Amino acid sequence: MAKLGADNMKMRAQLKGDFVEVKVLMSHPMETGRRKDDFNQLIPAHFVQLLAATLNGKTVLEAQWGTGISKNPYLTFRLKGAKVGDVIEVTWHDNLGASAVQEIVVTEA
Amino acid sequence: MQRRDFLLGMLTMIALVPIKALAALWNKAAFESVQLNDASKHLNIDTEIPSEDIEIIAPDRAENGAIVQVEVKSNIPDTEAIAILVEKNPTPLIANFMFSHGAEPYVVTRIKMAETSDIKVVVKVGHQYFTHAKNVVVLENGCG
Numbered sequence: 260m261a262k263l264g265a266d267n268m269k270m271r272a273q274l275k276g277d278f279v280e281v282k283v284l285m286s287h288p289m290e291t292g293r294r295k296d297d298f299n300q301l302i303p304a305h306f307v308q309l310l311a312a313t314l315n316g317k318t319v320l321e322a323q324w325g326t327g328i329s330k331n332p333y334l335t336f337r338l339k340g341a342k343v344g345d346v347i348e349v350t351w352h353d354n355l356g357a358s359a360v361q362e363i364v365v366t367e368a
Numbered sequence: 369m370q371r372r373d374f375l376l377g378m379l380t381m382i383a384l385v386p387i388k389a390l391a392a393l394w395n396k397a398a399f400e401s402v403q404l405n406d407a408s409k410h411l412n413i414d415t416e417i418p419s420e421d422i423e424i425i426a427p428d429r430a431e432n433g434a435i436v437q438v439e440v441k442s443n444i445p446d447t448e449a450i451a452i453l454v455e456k457n458p459t460p461l462i463a464n465f466m467f468s469h470g471a472e473p474y475v476v477t478r479i480k481m482a483e484t485s486d487i488k489v490v491v492k493v494g495h496q497y498f499t500h501a502k503n504v505v506v507l508e509n510g511c512g
Contacts, residue, residue, distance in 0.1 A: 278472060291480075291511060293458065308394045312471075319471040325399040327454060327462035327480050329435045329510075335476035336465075 267359040272347050273368040279341035280368075281312070283334045283349055285359070291326040307332060310351045314341055341365055399461050404453060404488070407461040411451060413490055413497045419444060422489055422500035433481040433510025440475055442491045442498075447473035449492040456485035458511060482511040 269284040285307065292304030304326060312320040320336050341347070348362040398410035408416075425439035440450055450473055452462040462479050473491070481487075486501040 291458075293511065314469065317469050319467070319469050321466045321468075323394055323399070323464045325459055325461050325463065327457055327459065327511075329478040329480055333437075333476070333478045335439075335474075337472040337474050338470055339472055340470040 268349060268361040270347075270349065270361060270363040272341075272345075272363045272365045274341070274343050274365055275368045278337045278339050279345070279347075279365050281336050281338065281347055281349075281363075283332075285332045285334075285351060287330070287332060287351075287353065289326065289328055289330045289332065305353065305355055307351045307353045310334070310349065312336065312350075313348045314338055315345055316348075343367055395464070398464075400459060401461060402459060404455050404460045407453060407459075408490070411461070411464065411490070413451075413492075416490065416497050416499040419491070419498035419500055422491055422498060424487060424489055424500060424502040426487055426502050426504050428503075429505040429507065430481060430510075432508050433483070433506040434508075435478050435510065436481050436487075436504060436506075437476065437478050438487060440489050442473035444473075444491055444493055444498055446493050447491050448494070450475060451490040451492075452477075452479065453488045453490065454479065454481055454485050455488060457482050460488075480510040481506045482509050 267286050272279055272281045287307055288305055290302050290305040294302045296302050306326045307324050310322040319338055343365050345365045346362055350360040352358040398407050401407035401410055421443040423441040430436045442450060449466045451464040453460045454462055465475050467473050484505045486503050488501045491498040
């Protein structure tokens with residue numbers, strides 16, 4: 260059960276008027292299980308299945324993903340009622356039991 | 369018991385328990401469906417109401433189906449969840465996003481498209497489901 264390093268996600272959370280915009284770029288192969296390698300062997304499916312985001316510890320976004328999300332997943336979401344200094348945490352879990360968690364503090368745009 | 373062993377034991381417990389719970393949480397039947405209708409059925413979507421209050425921003429033509437950026441916004445009050453499906457993908461269900469505690473019903477993400485197809489968005493509001501679609505012409509298969 261691999262816990263990936265803190266550099267797995269690039270995150271940014273900025274206050275833009277009346278909402279906070281959060282951008283996340285994850286590092287993950289997102290293999291569908293249908294691709295073949297150079298030796299014509301199927302590469303096993305390996306993809307993020309669950310993603311959750313919290314604002315100061317309270318759940319704001321929960322996502323279930325299939326293999327159709329692109330490699331190195333990208334996500335933007337928006338939070339109303341969040342302010343500068345608030346803490347946003349994003350966690351993902353993949354189908355092979357690996358996970359990563361990272362937090363970021365909201366800043367002015 | 370040594371304190372270290374106890375702590376290691378605790379860590380193993382913490383690491384093991386949630387994964388099982390999480391596996392149960394993921395909607396395997398819906399994500400493994402190969403037909404759009406089956407995926408919808410496994411998401412408990414019954415009647416779909418077409419709606420212009422769902423915005424889908426995606427390119428008209430995608431050079432490479434491996435990375436197609438999609439922006440989805442629901443202007444329907446009390447939107448709880450947004451599902452993204454690609455009709456002609458080997459497994460049509462791409463993602464299901466659930467919003468709470470002030471999260472706006474808005475996401476931007478990048479998806480894979482096997483061929484020219486509609487991107488279909490289904491918005492959940494209580495027991496009702498609203499839908500909107502946008503066609504994307506794909507020049508190169510992005511599902512490998």
